[in-house]
Amino acid sequence: LRGAPPTPGQARALSAYWATVIEHGFNASTFAARVVASTEAPTSAAVLAGLGALEGRLHGGAPGPVLDMFDAVQAAGDAGSWITAELDAGRRIMGMGHRVYRVRDPRAAILERVVADLEPGEGRVALAREIERVAEELLRARKPDRPLRANVEFYTALLLEALAVPRDTFTATFACARVAGWCAHVAEQRRVGRLIRPSARYVGDRPAA
Numbered sequence: 001l002r003g004a005p006p007t008p009g010q011a012r013a014l015s016a017y018w019a020t021v022i023e024h025g026f027n028a029s030t031f032a033a034r035v036v037a038s039t040e041a042p043t044s045a046a047v048l049a050g051l052g053a054l055e056g057r058l059h060g061g062a063p064g065p066v067l068d069m070f071d072a073v074q075a076a077g078d079a080g081s082w083i084t085a086e087l088d089a090g091r092r093i094m095g096m097g098h099r100v101y102r103v104r105d106p107r108a109a110i111l112e113r114v115v116a117d118l119e120p121g122e123g124r125v126a127l128a129r130e131i132e133r134v135a136e137e138l139l140r141a142r143k144p145d146r147p148l149r150a151n152v153e154f155y156t157a158l159l160l161e162a163l164a165v166p167r168d169t170f171t172a173t174f175a176c177a178r179v180a181g182w183c184a185h186v187a188e189q190r191r192v193g194r195l196i197r198p199s200a201r202y203v204g205d206r207p208a209a
């Protein structure tokens with residue numbers, strides 16, 4: 001990934017990251033892979049479908065924008081003011097909130113510990129924890145009925161940065177783990193042997209009688 005051998009600690013950290021993100025139910029990329037697998041297309045086609053879904057900013061590409069946020073807050077020197085300005089402008093706080101979890105993403109807790117062990121002391125870990133704390137408070141005040149807590153991308157960004165993984169390869173690094181999960185889903189779908197064909201309901205305007 002970096003053109004140099006990792007230290008034992010770095011290798012353990014990357015292994016922990018991959019083990020944490022290898023599988024996570026019917027997320028967007030896994031569902032795409034299973035749909036393609038259900039047509040009896042080859043495994044390579046199903047994996048390509050999963051990779052295509054990872055191109056989206058809201059799925060595999062999310063850790064990069066989280067780092068951009070860390071950089072911006074660090075430059076501003078005040079997490080509260082920066083996050084408030086983003087919310088006032090109607091922009092999302094990257095790394096906060098999840099389509100499934102209404103609590104803190106358990107994977108975030110794992111990766112927070114991994115990156116803290118990798119880079120003991122203050123610095124970016126302390127910055128990330130402060131941003132998480134402030135963002136959670138401000139989001140709770142604005143959206144009390146919609147819990148928005150740290151998700152896996154929040155500390156993924158910090159961990160991959162600590163491992164000196166280039167930002168433009170974050171998604172590819174994530175895919176290295178998720179490919180194994182996709183292949184397991186493809187094998188399971190092969191055993192099911194049924195085409196995935198969700199139904200749809202028309203919700204547009206009705207024609208005049």
